Amino acid sequence: MQKNKGAEPVKKKITIGIPRAMLYYRYEVLWKNFFSILGADCVISEPTNKEIIKSGTAAAIDEACLCTKIYLGHVKSLIGKCDYILIPRISNFGIKRNMCTKFEALYDIACNTFRKTSQKFLTYNVDVIEDCPEEKAFIEMGIELGFSKKEALNAYKEAKKGETESLKNHLKANESLYKKNGLKILIVAHSYVAMDSYIGKPVTDFLKKLGTVPIMADVVDRKDALKRSAKVSPTLKWELSRELVGSIDEHIDKIDGMVLMSAFPCGPDSMVDEMIIRKFRGKPILNITLDDQDGTAGLETRLESFVDILRFKGGTL
Amino acid sequence: MKEAYLGIDIGSISTKGVIIDEDNNILASSYIWTEGNPLGSAKKLLGILEEQFDKETYQIVATGTTGSARNLVGAMVGATMVKNEITAHAIGTTTLYPDVRTILEIGGQDSKIILVENGVAIDYAMNTLCAAGTGSFLSSQAKRLGVEVEEFGDIALKSTHPTQIAARCTVFAESDLVHKIQMGHPKEDIIAGLCKAVVSNYLNNVGKGKKILSPVVFQGGVSKNIGVTAAFKEALGCDIIVDENGHLMGAFGVAILAGRSSKRKVFDFSVEDMEFKTRDTNCGRCPNNCEIICVYRDGVLIDSWGNRCDRGAIKIGTKLAN
Numbered sequence: 001m002q003k004n005k006g007a008e009p010v011k012k013k014i015t016i017g018i019p020r021a022m023l024y025y026r027y028e029v030l031w032k033n034f035f036s037i038l039g040a041d042c043v044i045s046e047p048t049n050k051e052i053i054k055s056g057t058a059a060a061i062d063e064a065c066l067c068t069k070i071y072l073g074h075v076k077s078l079i080g081k082c083d084y085i086l087i088p089r090i091s092n093f094g095i096k097r098n099m100c101t102k103f104e105a106l107y108d109i110a111c112n113t114f115r116k117t118s119q120k121f122l123t124y125n126v127d128v129i130e131d132c133p134e135e136k137a138f139i140e141m142g143i144e145l146g147f148s149k150k151e152a153l154n155a156y157k158e159a160k161k162g163e164t165e166s167l168k169n170h171l172k173a174n175e176s177l178y179k180k181n182g183l184k185i186l187i188v189a190h191s192y193v194a195m196d197s198y199i200g201k202p203v204t205d206f207l208k209k210l211g212t213v214p215i216m217a218d219v220v221d222r223k224d225a226l227k228r229s230a231k232v233s234p235t236l237k238w239e240l241s242r243e244l245v246g247s248i249d250e251h252i253d254k255i256d257g258m259v260l261m262s263a264f265p266c267g268p269d270s271m272v273d274e275m276i277i278r279k280f281r282g283k284p285i286l287n288i289t290l291d292d293q294d295g296t297a298g299l300e301t302r303l304e305s306f307v308d309i310l311r312f313k314g315g316t317l
Numbered sequence: 318m319k320e321a322y323l324g325i326d327i328g329s330i331s332t333k334g335v336i337i338d339e340d341n342n343i344l345a346s347s348y349i350w351t352e353g354n355p356l357g358s359a360k361k362l363l364g365i366l367e368e369q370f371d372k373e374t375y376q377i378v379a380t381g382t383t384g385s386a387r388n389l390v391g392a393m394v395g396a397t398m399v400k401n402e403i404t405a406h407a408i409g410t411t412t413l414y415p416d417v418r419t420i421l422e423i424g425g426q427d428s429k430i431i432l433v434e435n436g437v438a439i440d441y442a443m444n445t446l447c448a449a450g451t452g453s454f455l456s457s458q459a460k461r462l463g464v465e466v467e468e469f470g471d472i473a474l475k476s477t478h479p480t481q482i483a484a485r486c487t488v489f490a491e492s493d494l495v496h497k498i499q500m501g502h503p504k505e506d507i508i509a510g511l512c513k514a515v516v517s518n519y520l521n522n523v524g525k526g527k528k529i530l531s532p533v534v535f536q537g538g539v540s541k542n543i544g545v546t547a548a549f550k551e552a553l554g555c556d557i558i559v560d561e562n563g564h565l566m567g568a569f570g571v572a573i574l575a576g577r578s579s580k581r582k583v584f585d586f587s588v589e590d591m592e593f594k595t596r597d598t599n600c601g602r603c604p605n606n607c608e609i610i611c612v613y614r615d616g617v618l619i620d621s622w623g624n625r626c627d628r629g630a631i632k633i634g635t636k637l638a639n
Contacts, residue, residue, distance in 0.1 A: 049603065049604040049605045050604055050605045050606055051604035052604070198605070202625065277525070277526055278526055281526075284439070284440045284441065285442075286442075286443075287442075300401075301385070301401045301402070301403070301427075302443055304400075304401045304404070305401045305402075305403035305404050305441070305443070306441070308400075308401070308403070308404040308407075309403075309404075309407070309431075309438050309439075309440070309441050312404075312407070312437050312438045312439075313437060313438070313439050
């Protein structure tokens with residue numbers, strides 16, 4: 001891993017740029033809390049739009065997945081607007097609890113891609129297998145920003161409390177959706193796909209427009225989901241995929257159908273989605289691969305007909 | 318005057334239309350090529366239907382459109398029902414074959430499978446956004462081989478030894494095909510191999526993990542290809558029903574749906590004489606810069622779409638500026 005270029009202690013109020021992409025949707029609260037407790041400001045990049053995708057695609061190598069391209073677009077849009085841009089490196093949370101390689105590489109990719117700018121990047125390194133849990137990673141990051149170990153630890157603990165609370169509320173709200181009337185469609189997708197305003201959100205918006213209740217599978221009791229996922233597949237090793245699989249296992253009886261949504265060409269999803277289709281029978285599944293093509297016609301046809309089939313099944317078409 | 322319903326299915330390759338009466342009997346039907354001009358072909362289609370249609374006895378009270386140009390042509394004809402082609406096909410087929418269990422469909426760009434139980438669709442799958450193994454793939458390979466795609470089936474049946482062709486991806490299939498041609502494989506074996514490849518590609522992609530039960534109905538433009546039908550029969554080991562009106566099923570289905578709906582609007586054939594124009598404009602009100610398609614009838618905007626949000630909404634009735 002590259003060492004951060006600009007790591008001298010700072011006295012004035014610092015501004016941290018946060019790309020609104022990838023793990024932002026998972027760690028928004030933790031990050032914002034941590035930095036605000038330390039007295040730093042946060043700037044979040046704009047919701048994804050066509051310009052961001054374009055500039056990210058230009059910055060990325062061809063083979064990168066759509067989400068990586070989008071991410072680099074967000075990073076680029078923050079350059080010059082903040083003291084640091086936060087790009088964590090998250091490798092794993094333990095054995096068989098890996099993150100996609102992308103999350104190990106993003107910091108280095110971004111530093112390399114934008115090396116000709118004077119932008120400084122900030123990272124923290126979570127790698128439990130190498131004895132580097134989140135708490136330790138956050139303390140190191142705080143120290144790098146010029147705070148004491150104690151200040152950083154307190155800020156982390158406080159921020160974590162806020163995160164736990166927010167997750168609990170989010171989970172409660174999400175669970176209540178399963179009790180709602182109407183066709184319930186489980187959206188099996190990473191939050192950075194499903195929540196992205198350009199690629200995933202139009203899908204859930206369209207499903208709502210069709211009068212259905214889309215429910216995010218990734219909002220789930222994570223511990224419980226991990227346990228369940230091990231029963232479905234003992235060898236599955238990606239943390240985020242395991243949460244999704246566990247969530248399906250928990251909710252399958254409460255839903256009418258599933259939409260598997262993946263961004264092209266996502267490595268883990270290409271295997272996990274196939275597995276889901278084979279292991280969970282009995283509920284209609286729509287498998288969607290999103291790319292940056294503009295035409296939504298093919299997509300809308302698929303969603304519309306999928307909902308029709310679900311209604312058909314209920315005899316209400 | 319008896320009620321009649323019009324259904325139009327405007328696909329990427331062909332345009333189909335039917336007029337049915339209240340008992341789902343076909344009063345008029347036609348099947349023509351879209352030739353990259355959905356509005357023109359829809360007009361032409363209406364002309365053909367008008368000739369077959371008995372205006373003295375029947376009146377068209379509801380109109381449905383389906384297929385990939387359903388919005389465009391729907392705006393043109395003032396459709397009372399605009400429905401996606403999958404639903405339309407399912408409705409059409411289950412009406413004609415109430416005991417069907419599996420509907421296989423391969424069209425110009427799409428392929429899908431619909432599983433039916435007690436006349437109700439219970440599960441389905443569709444190709445991802447890739448045209449491998451669909452009608453357009455067969456047409457482009459026919460062009461390469463210098464034969465008409467309509468002759469494909471007959472040529473394929475002549476083969477006793479179909480060539481193995483990898484059809485997982487159109488691009489790879491094409492290079493594999495060229496290689497096999499250059500190796501000296503006879504044309505009929507290659508064509509039979511292509512038909513088999515379409516089937517195995519279909520069963521391994523769209524049909525993967527699905528239990529295919531008989532009776533099986535095969536439809537969509539590719540069902541007209543007896544080579545592919547024979548390959549399905551061999552692969553599935555059961556009889557395959559290909560309805561003589563299978564290619565009209567989408568239009569038939571959407572006509573039924575238009576009839577079932579409570580919306581009524583008398584259709585008259587005068588749209589044939591009106592001038593329709595489309596124009597695309599870029600919104601430019603935010604970085605998304607959506608492409609908006611505007612449809613004008615005799616110079617007046619009747620519909621528009623393509624905008625991701627309300628900022629790009631254009632007022633109906635706006636005059637076309639020249």
